[in-house]
Amino acid sequence: MTATTDPLERAYRRLLRWLPADYRAAREDEMIGVLLDAARPGQRRPDPADAADLVQAVAGVWCHRLWHRARLGLPLLITAVALLVTTAVALFPGRPGPQPYPGRPAGLPARFADQSSATGSVSDAPPGRAIALYRHGSEAPQDLVLSADRDAYRQVDLAYAHRSGGDVFQTPAPALLSPDGTRVAVGYFQGKSPGLSIQDLTSGHVTTQATALSSGDWGAGTIPLAWSARGDRIAFLATTGYDPSSSTQPAGDLGILEPATGRVRIALHNAGVAAVAFAPDGAELVVQDPALPTLRVIGLDGTTRRVLPMPAGMGLPGPAAWSPDGRLIAVSQTKVGCPNQHDAGGLPGWCMAAETRFLDATGQHRPVPPPLTAAAGSHHQLAGWSAADRVVLVDDREAGRTALVEVRLGGGTRQLSEIPIDQDNGPLGTVQLATGLLSDLRVREPLSPDRGRWPLPWRVATAIAATALLGTSLVIATRLTRRVRATRRPRAVATDGGA
Amino acid sequence: MSRLQEPSFLILTALAAGAQHGYGIIKDVQALSDGAVVLRVGTLYGALDRLAETGLVVIDREEVVDSRLRRYYRLTPAGTEQLAAEAARHQRQAAAALRRLRGTEAPA
Numbered sequence: 377m378t379a380t381t382d383p384l385e386r387a388y389r390r391l392l393r394w395l396p397a398d399y400r401a402a403r404e405d406e407m408i409g410v411l412l413d414a415a416r417p418g419q420r421r422p423d424p425a426d427a428a429d430l431v432q433a434v435a436g437v438w439c440h441r442l443w444h445r446a447r448l449g450l451p452l453l454i455t456a457v458a459l460l461v462t463t464a465v466a467l468f469p470g471r472p473g474p475q476p477y478p479g480r481p482a483g484l485p486a487r488f489a490d491q492s493s494a495t496g497s498v499s500d501a502p503p504g505r506a507i508a509l510y511r512h513g514s515e516a517p518q519d520l521v522l523s524a525d526r527d528a529y530r531q532v533d534l535a536y537a538h539r540s541g542g543d544v545f546q547t548p549a550p551a552l553l554s555p556d557g558t559r560v561a562v563g564y565f566q567g568k569s570p571g572l573s574i575q576d577l578t579s580g581h582v583t584t585q586a587t588a589l590s591s592g593d594w595g596a597g598t599i600p601l602a603w604s605a606r607g608d609r610i611a612f613l614a615t616t617g618y619d620p621s622s623s624t625q626p627a628g629d630l631g632i633l634e635p636a637t638g639r640v641r642i643a644l645h646n647a648g649v650a651a652v653a654f655a656p657d658g659a660e661l662v663v664q665d666p667a668l669p670t671l672r673v674i675g676l677d678g679t680t681r682r683v684l685p686m687p688a689g690m691g692l693p694g695p696a697a698w699s700p701d702g703r704l705i706a707v708s709q710t711k712v713g714c715p716n717q718h719d720a721g722g723l724p725g726w727c728m729a730a731e732t733r734f735l736d737a738t739g740q741h742r743p744v745p746p747p748l749t750a751a752a753g754s755h756h757q758l759a760g761w762s763a764a765d766r767v768v769l770v771d772d773r774e775a776g777r778t779a780l781v782e783v784r785l786g787g788g789t790r791q792l793s794e795i796p797i798d799q800d801n802g803p804l805g806t807v808q809l810a811t812g813l814l815s816d817l818r819v820r821e822p823l824s825p826d827r828g829r830w831p832l833p834w835r836v837a838t839a840i841a842a843t844a845l846l847g848t849s850l851v852i853a854t855r856l857t858r859r860v861r862a863t864r865r866p867r868a869v870a871t872d873g874g875a
Numbered sequence: 876m877s878r879l880q881e882p883s884f885l886i887l888t889a890l891a892a893g894a895q896h897g898y899g900i901i902k903d904v905q906a907l908s909d910g911a912v913v914l915r916v917g918t919l920y921g922a923l924d925r926l927a928e929t930g931l932v933v934i935d936r937e938e939v940v941d942s943r944l945r946r947y948y949r950l951t952p953a954g955t956e957q958l959a960a961e962a963a964r965h966q967r968q969a970a971a972a973l974r975r976l977r978g979t980e981a982p983a
Contacts, residue, residue: 403920409943410897411916426915433917440924 451850462839482524482813485822496828497533511805540566557810563598602695604658651692728755745785894935
């Protein structure tokens, strides 16, 4: 073969280069001759149909080789079928989680399961209603939900799907568990369009509600702040975008979304909002502006109903601040350096505190319970109320050991659950509880955790690896069998001849 | 004896008159089919490979024309036999179709 300057011949030779070497040596020049004989005068490029025909011919030669010459047809066919089956199984959606059983008490394992990268997602295998939504670690953060009815853990994949670009890319989007534990509202720190997505934890179904606001400029960031107790309203902050790793508090429009109808109303325009909490009846909100030393109780239309004085250095501890009987509002003394939203899992107001005090929600200075003070060097975070006189705290009273404890206001503590921490992966982030399920909460012995289906990349990689192993085994077995038969055949002839 | 696909049948037919090279086969097949079948080179050589493997055609000779290799193919006795059998089958089927069209034969 000599080098050619004819572009058409070069193009054809490029296509024929993919033939097996021996076939190419035997056929290439002959085929080139026919191709050039069949070409139009002046043709410089292969016709698409000719090119496709040659590609098909090359594939045909290779398939023929594998099927007939190497006699690997059956093993390859079995491998291909196995690959199809395993890939289909890997991609097949999981079954929906159990439906909430009316009246059945929620449960909490005495010890949460360790963090595992094998934990599957809510979308792949919905866990059913959840008792907790929490973040494990900060280096490789996992936002997890724990089922209220069994030891099932799932990653809130929607929080990863809503991750923003830039500096906060690795930080999952803000997610908030509903009081009945059946839904998770997920926003954006820096989204492309304003909106909150709500995922049903029993079905995995996601609905997205636009939260476009009248002021127009806000909305690229949408941070869910609080669910109402009945789950019919979500307070959110619409921002121009927010970096949760910054030391600043977000500002924007405080909106209220009714998930059932998609109705959005603006309670406060262009406000600084550190945290909010709904009153038990959902008709009022207590709002903390980080620039003010007071708390404001507002109606859903944003009108101020009353102003509550707040002790210096304190703030709302999150959406569970208001007691279920409406009488008290909890405020927490934040630790040094707070608000650093990294510690709080990206949700404003969720900081570990050294002390929690109680205010009279009516503003009439009625007697309130004594403060709750964390042990020296430790902190706690208000996660919810199990009764009008009992709160549930996340408590890191011992180094490396975080616990959920129930504290009776005025005295008495009961440990509910322990949350293991992987020290290499950083501290525990926000722990949210399904506050509506805490009044009848049972603690159970932990069972082997159900982590759902492996994450999709794991499943696909495993399917491919298993299929490759199967294919290799079949090919080796086929060749060994053939070799054994070949060595036995002459012996049989010799035996016959000797008989 | 397996039945032949139309391209293979036409290739064998083209070779029935004598040995031909690849481009000659392509032109002949086009003429035999009144232009209905235009073999592309990949298809031609795929078919020739199969026909050679089943012993119906063999390489007759090689020539170099204008610095290009030309390889001529011819029918083997088995190829001639299979082409004859296939042609007879086609003929019987065509005759049956024509008889029915003329109304001289009723369905069995």
